[in-house]
Amino acid sequence: TTVQIRGLTVAQISALNTTNFGALTSDHLGAFGTTQIRAITADDMLTLTTTQMQGMTAANVTTLLPTQTAALTTTVMSAFSTAQLGGLTATQMASFVGSQITAMTSTEISMLAVTQLAAIATGNIRALGTTSISALTKTQITGMTTAQVLALTTTQLAAMSTVQITGFTAAQLAKMTSTQLNGLDPEDFGSMAGSQLAALGTAQYLALDTTSFAGLSAAQVNALSDTQLRAISTTVISAITTATLGGLTAATIGRLTTQQLSALTPGELSLLTTVQFRGVTATQIQIGRAHV
Numbered sequence: 001t002t003v004q005i006r007g008l009t010v011a012q013i014s015a016l017n018t019t020n021f022g023a024l025t026s027d028h029l030g031a032f033g034t035t036q037i038r039a040i041t042a043d044d045m046l047t048l049t050t051t052q053m054q055g056m057t058a059a060n061v062t063t064l065l066p067t068q069t070a071a072l073t074t075t076v077m078s079a080f081s082t083a084q085l086g087g088l089t090a091t092q093m094a095s096f097v098g099s100q101i102t103a104m105t106s107t108e109i110s111m112l113a114v115t116q117l118a119a120i121a122t123g124n125i126r127a128l129g130t131t132s133i134s135a136l137t138k139t140q141i142t143g144m145t146t147a148q149v150l151a152l153t154t155t156q157l158a159a160m161s162t163v164q165i166t167g168f169t170a171a172q173l174a175k176m177t178s179t180q181l182n183g184l185d186p187e188d189f190g191s192m193a194g195s196q197l198a199a200l201g202t203a204q205y206l207a208l209d210t211t212s213f214a215g216l217s218a219a220q221v222n223a224l225s226d227t228q229l230r231a232i233s234t235t236v237i238s239a240i241t242t243a244t245l246g247g248l249t250a251a252t253i254g255r256l257t258t259q260q261l262s263a264l265t266p267g268e269l270s271l272l273t274t275v276q277f278r279g280v281t282a283t284q285i286q287i288g289r290a291h292v
Contacts (some may be wrong), residue, residue, distance in 0.1 A: 004032065005028045005034075006036075010039040010241065011035055011039075013181060016041075024051070024057075026054045026055025029053075030055035034063040037060045037064065039227070048075055052283070053076050053079055054079075058084055058086055058087030062088070062089055064092065066095050069092050070097070074100060076176055077096075078103050084242065088112075089116075093116045093120055094119040099126045101128070102124070102132075103257050105130045105175055109135050109136065114139060114140055117136075120148070122151040125148045125152065126152070126153060128156065133152075134161065138166065140169035141167035146175050149172045149276060154182075157183045158181025158183055158185060163191075165184065166191055166192065166196070170195050170199030174204075181207070181208065182207070188215065191215050192220070192222070197216075197220055197223065197228075198223070198225070198228075200228065202227050203231075208236055210239040214241055217247070220249055221247075221248060229252070230256055230260070234259050234262075234263035237256070238264060238265065245268060246273075247269055250277075250279030251277040251279055253277070
């Protein structure tokens with residue numbers, strides 16, 4: 001009975017062979033105290049079934065030793081209850097190997113606390129499938145460490161929704177590589193807040209490709225600083241959409257470098273309104289005439 005189980009000593013529990021341990025029910029494991037739980041050998045933990053695991057309390061999970069968590073099978077890792085997930089410590093999360101982390105379901109991943117997710121090793125973050133990445137909440141993404149953000153692959157970033165993208169902090173975005181940024185969908189750039197775009201450095205804007213730039217609205221481009229705007233390559237500027245070009249203010253037109261303005265096609269220049277054209281400088285006008 002569970003009463004009798006509570007009477008087992010540490011020595012008796014550690015002496016159980018896998019057959020005897022396998023005979024324990026979920027109720028038996030649920031009756032164990034923390035000291036008894038820690039007495040379970042790694043060999044026995046390897047044989048732990050999902051049914052037995054269901055009996056473990058959150059407190060039992062919290063008390064598991066590194067050798068015990070290392071022995072948890074991928075089957076068990078995919079069967080944590082909500083309460084048991086809450087019992088996992090940051091130290092335990094950091095100790096899990098890639099196969100254990102990737103065995104967790106997308107639902108489990110989405111239920112991790114910010115501190116739990118932030119404790120996952122960068123290599124394990126990189127190993128997460130797109131389904132798990134898509135399950136991350138905006139709050140979880142905000143809490144990711146810089147190292148974890150840098151570990152994200154372009155495939156993983158492409159799997160994120162626009163809501164998830166808005167979860168990245170200015171500090172996180174500022175550390176992203178140009179490859180990562182260009183891996184985002186145009187819609188992702190269009191969803192970014194002004195503070196997010198303002199955090200990107202000139203090197204990041206210089207490396208921006210035409211597809212990514214196409215996602216920016218005129219309002220977003222107008223809000224760029226002089227250094228950010230002028231860092232955008234002429235190739236990218238020349239691919240500006242009609243809608244974005246039409247929404248640029250006269251001030252923004254005036255802030256373009258002569259090389260950027262000259263990169264616009266005659267057709268694009270002809271679309272500028274008289275209000276927009278008032279922002280063009282004398283030097284820019286000379287170059288513009290050469291294209292008309």
